[in-house]
Amino acid sequence: MQPTIYDVAKKAGVSIATVSKVINKNGRIGKETRKKVLKIMEELNYQPSVLASALTGKRTETIGVLIPDLTNPFFAEITASMEERAHERGFSVVICSTNDSEEKEAKYISLLLRKKVDGCILASRFKQVGLIENMVKQGIPVALTSQDIPSLNLNTVSVDDYKGGYKATAYLGSLGHKKIAMIAEKNVRSSHERIKGYVDAMIEMGFSVDDTLIREVEPTVTGGKQATEELLSLKEPPTAIFAGNEILAIGVSRAARSFQLDIPNDFSVIGFDNTLLATICDPPLTTIAQPIEQIGKQIVDILISEINGELGNKQRIMLPPELVIRKSTKELSGGKRLDEG
Amino acid sequence: MQPTIYDVAKKAGVSIATVSKVINKNGRIGKETRKKVLKIMEELNYQPSVLASALTGKRTETIGVLIPDLTNPFFAEITASMEERAHERGFSVVICSTNDSEEKEAKYISLLLRKKVDGCILASRFKQVGLIENMVKQGIPVALTSQDIPSLNLNTVSVDDYKGGYKATAYLGSLGHKKIAMIAEKNVRSSHERIKGYVDAMIEMGFSVDDTLIREVEPTVTGGKQATEELLSLKEPPTAIFAGNEILAIGVSRAARSFQLDIPNDFSVIGFDNTLLATICDPPLTTIAQPIEQIGKQIVDILISEINGELGNKQRIMLPPELVIRKSTKELSGGKRLDEG
DNA sequence: AAGCACCTTGAAATCGTTTTCATGTATGTG
DNA sequence: CACATACATGAAAACGATTTCAAGGTGCTT
Numbered sequence: 001m002q003p004t005i006y007d008v009a010k011k012a013g014v015s016i017a018t019v020s021k022v023i024n025k026n027g028r029i030g031k032e033t034r035k036k037v038l039k040i041m042e043e044l045n046y047q048p049s050v051l052a053s054a055l056t057g058k059r060t061e062t063i064g065v066l067i068p069d070l071t072n073p074f075f076a077e078i079t080a081s082m083e084e085r086a087h088e089r090g091f092s093v094v095i096c097s098t099n100d101s102e103e104k105e106a107k108y109i110s111l112l113l114r115k116k117v118d119g120c121i122l123a124s125r126f127k128q129v130g131l132i133e134n135m136v137k138q139g140i141p142v143a144l145t146s147q148d149i150p151s152l153n154l155n156t157v158s159v160d161d162y163k164g165g166y167k168a169t170a171y172l173g174s175l176g177h178k179k180i181a182m183i184a185e186k187n188v189r190s191s192h193e194r195i196k197g198y199v200d201a202m203i204e205m206g207f208s209v210d211d212t213l214i215r216e217v218e219p220t221v222t223g224g225k226q227a228t229e230e231l232l233s234l235k236e237p238p239t240a241i242f243a244g245n246e247i248l249a250i251g252v253s254r255a256a257r258s259f260q261l262d263i264p265n266d267f268s269v270i271g272f273d274n275t276l277l278a279t280i281c282d283p284p285l286t287t288i289a290q291p292i293e294q295i296g297k298q299i300v301d302i303l304i305s306e307i308n309g310e311l312g313n314k315q316r317i318m319l320p321p322e323l324v325i326r327k328s329t330k331e332l333s334g335g336k337r338l339d340e341g
Numbered sequence: 342m343q344p345t346i347y348d349v350a351k352k353a354g355v356s357i358a359t360v361s362k363v364i365n366k367n368g369r370i371g372k373e374t375r376k377k378v379l380k381i382m383e384e385l386n387y388q389p390s391v392l393a394s395a396l397t398g399k400r401t402e403t404i405g406v407l408i409p410d411l412t413n414p415f416f417a418e419i420t421a422s423m424e425e426r427a428h429e430r431g432f433s434v435v436i437c438s439t440n441d442s443e444e445k446e447a448k449y450i451s452l453l454l455r456k457k458v459d460g461c462i463l464a465s466r467f468k469q470v471g472l473i474e475n476m477v478k479q480g481i482p483v484a485l486t487s488q489d490i491p492s493l494n495l496n497t498v499s500v501d502d503y504k505g506g507y508k509a510t511a512y513l514g515s516l517g518h519k520k521i522a523m524i525a526e527k528n529v530r531s532s533h534e535r536i537k538g539y540v541d542a543m544i545e546m547g548f549s550v551d552d553t554l555i556r557e558v559e560p561t562v563t564g565g566k567q568a569t570e571e572l573l574s575l576k577e578p579p580t581a582i583f584a585g586n587e588i589l590a591i592g593v594s595r596a597a598r599s600f601q602l603d604i605p606n607d608f609s610v611i612g613f614d615n616t617l618l619a620t621i622c623d624p625p626l627t628t629i630a631q632p633i634e635q636i637g638k639q640i641v642d643i644l645i646s647e648i649n650g651e652l653g654n655k656q657r658i659m660l661p662p663e664l665v666i667r668k669s670t671k672e673l674s675g676g677k678r679l680d681e682g
Numbered sequence: 683a684a685g686c687a688c689c690t691t692g693a694a695a696t697c698g699t700t701t702t703c704a705t706g707t708a709t710g711t712g
Numbered sequence: 713c714a715c716a717t718a719c720a721t722g723a724a725a726a727c728g729a730t731t732t733c734a735a736g737g738t739g740c741t742t
Contacts, residue, residue, distance in 0.1 A: 015692040016728085018690090021730095029690070050456045079436075094434065221621075282622060345697090369718095689737080708720095
C-alpha cells in the first residue's frame with residue numbers, strides 16, 4: 001500500500017504533527033527538520049491522502065458537473081473547458097450526465113453530497129429547482145451555466161440568449177429574408193429566450209410573427225429535419241430558418257436537401273452555439289457563437305471563488321453572443337421562390 | 342451542515358455501531374431497532390459520508406478516466422458510455438483530459454492516487470508505461486481501452502485495428518481503386534495497426550505499397566487536409582484515401598473539394614470510428630465502425646470486476662470493427678482520372 | 683544563576699465511518 | 713432453578729490526516 005504520514009514520521013524520527021506542518025507549510029518548523037522530512041517524503045514517494053485530509057474539514061478538491069449529454073458537442077466542449085480550468089486551479093471534476101432525467105438529477109446530487117464535493121456546476125436544462133435550493137441550504141456552493149433561474153440567487157454564467165436570437169433573426173432579415181422560421185429546442189429556458197429574441201426582431205423589422213413558423217422540438221437531427229419538412233410543405237414556406245442549435249441546423253440542412261433546395265442559394269440556415277459541428281457540416285454553418293471556452297473557464301473560476309469564500313455577492317454574468325458568418329446563409333434572390341415584394 | 346452517524350444514533354437512542362450495521366445490512370440487528378433507525382435516517386435525510394467510509398478501507402466508488410481530448414467526438418462518446426455504465430454500477434467518474442501531455446499524465450495519475458480512486462481507465466495514447474507499472478505495483482486496478490500495451494499484463498478492451506485497416510482498404514479495392522493512400526494519426530499504437538492492415542490488404546490485392554502514399558500526421562482537420570493536398574499533387578495521385586479517423590477524413594473531404602474533386606464521384610474517402618461526425622459531414626462518411634458504446638461499457642465492467650477481485654486472469658478483449666457504407670465511397674469509374682488498366 | 687521570551691516539537695483530540703469483541707438479555711433445556 | 717445458547721447491542725480501536733496547546737530547549741538579559 002501507499003505510505004502514510006505515520007511512515008514518514010517514523011522514518012524521519014519526528015511526530016506526524018511535524019510532518020503535517022511541513023506538508024502544509026504552516027506552523028514553525030526548523031530548517032533542518034523540514035529538509036529531512038521533505039527528503040523522506042521524496043524517498044517514500046509519499047502522497048497525502050485527500051480523503052483523510054478532507055475528513056478533517058479541508059477540501060475534497062473536487063467539483064461535480066451535471067450536464068445533460070456528453071455526446072452533444074456543445075456540452076462536450078464546455079465540459080472540456082471546465083475540466084481544464086478546474087485542473088489548473090487544483091480541482092478535479094466528477095462528470096454526471098443526466099440525460100434530462102429528473103430521477104438521475106436527484107440521484108447525482110445526492111451522490112455528490114455523499115462524496116462531499118466542494119461545489120457543483122449545473123449546466124443547462126436542470127429541472128428540479130427544489131434540489132438546488134436544498135444544496136444551497138446545506139451550504140454547498142452551486143453555480144449555473146447556460147441557464148438562469150431568476151427565482152434563485154445563484155452564480156450564473158451564460159450567453160445572452162435573447163440577444164443571440166435577435167441577432168440571428170436580424171441578420172437573416174438584413175439578407176432580405178422576410179419569411180423566417182425558427183426551430184427551437186423544447187422545454188428549455190434558454191430556448192425561450194432565443195425565441196423571444198427572434199420574435200422581437202421580427203416585429204421590429206415589421207414582419208408578421210406567425211406561430212406556425214415557430215416549432216419547438218426534441219434537440220435531435222431528426223427533430224430538426226421533421227420540423228423543417230413540415231415548414232417546407234406549407235403553402236408559403238419560409239426562405240430561411242433560424243435553428244436553436246447546430247444539431248437542429250443539421251436536421252434543417254438534411255430536410256432542405258431532400259426538398260432539392262440548395263443551401264445557401266435557395267435557402268438559408270443559421271445555427272446557434274458554434275461548436276465543432278458548425279465548421280464540419282456542409283455547407284459550414286453561419287451561426288451565433290457562444291464563447292464556450294470562456295463560459296467554462298469563468299464558471300469554474302466563480303465557483304472556486306465562492307468555495308474559497310472570496311465572493312461577496314452572487315454574480316450573474318451574461319456574455320455577448322457573436323455572429324459568425326459562414327456558408328449557409330445568403331442574400332435572398334428572387335430565384336426559385338416566389339415572395340411577396 | 343449535514344447530519345452524521347452520531348446525530349442519527351443519538352436521536353434513535355442507539356450506538357453508532359448499530360446505525361452502521363443498519364446502513365450496511367450486516368451484523369444482527371433487531372427488527373424494531375432497524376425500523377426505528379431507518380425512520381430517523383429518513384427524517385434527518387442522512388447520507389453517509391463516502392470519505393469517512395473509504396478511510397476505513399471501503400471503496401471511494403470512484404474511477405479515474407484519462408483521455409486525450411474530450412472535444413474529439415470519439416473520446417466524448419466513449420467517455421459518455423463509460424460514465425453511464427459506471428453510474429449504473431454505483432461508481433462516479435473523474436475525468437482527466439491529458440491533451441497528450443506527458444506532464445499532465447503524470448500529474449493526473451498522482452492526483453488520482455491521492456484521491457484513492459478504486460481504479461483507472463486509460464484511454465488511447467497514454468505514453469508513459471512506467472507510470473502504469475507504478476500504479477499496478479501499488480495495487481490499483483488499471484484497464485486500457487483503444488490501446489494495447491503488449492508488454493504489460495493489463496485488462497484491455499479495444500477494437501481490432503488491424504482488421505479494421507484491412508477491411509477499409511479491401512473495401513476500397515473491391516470498388517476498383519488501386520492507387521489507395523492512407524493518412525494516419527502520428528505516434529499512436531492503434532494507428533500503426535491500422536497501417537499494417539492497410540499494407541497487408543494492399544499486398545494481398547497485388548497492389549504496390551508505396552511509402553509516399555502513407556502519411557502520418559497530427560489528428561486535426563488541417564492535418565488531414567494538408568496531407569491530402571500533398572497526395573493530390575503527386576504525379577499519379579490516389580483515387581481513394583483511407584483516413585485513420587473521422588477528423589482526418591473531414592480534412593480529406595475539404596482538400597478534395599479545394600481540388601474541385603467531387604466525393605464520391607471523382608474520389609473516395611473512408612474513415613474510421615463511426616462517431617457523430619460520420620453522419621453529419623457531407624457526404625456522410627463510409628467508415629469502419631468501432632462499437633464505441635460497447636467498448637465503454639465493457640471496459641467499465643471489467644475494471645469493476647477487477648476492483649471487486651472477481652477477476653482471475655487479465656482479459657484482453659478485441660472487438661470486431663464493422664464496415665458502414667455511406668456516401669463517401671463509390672466504384673472507380675474511368676471518369677476524370679487516368680488509371681492503369 | 684535565575685528569569686524570561688522565543689522557537690521548535692509532539693501528545694492528543696478530532697473528523698465520520700467500519701469492525702471486532704465483549705457484554706447483557708432473553709430463551710430454552712435438563 | 714441453574715445453566716447453556718442465541719441474539720442484540722455498544723465500547724473502543726482503527727483509518728490518515730489537521731490542529732491546538734503544552735512542554736522542552738535555546739539564548740538573552742539582569
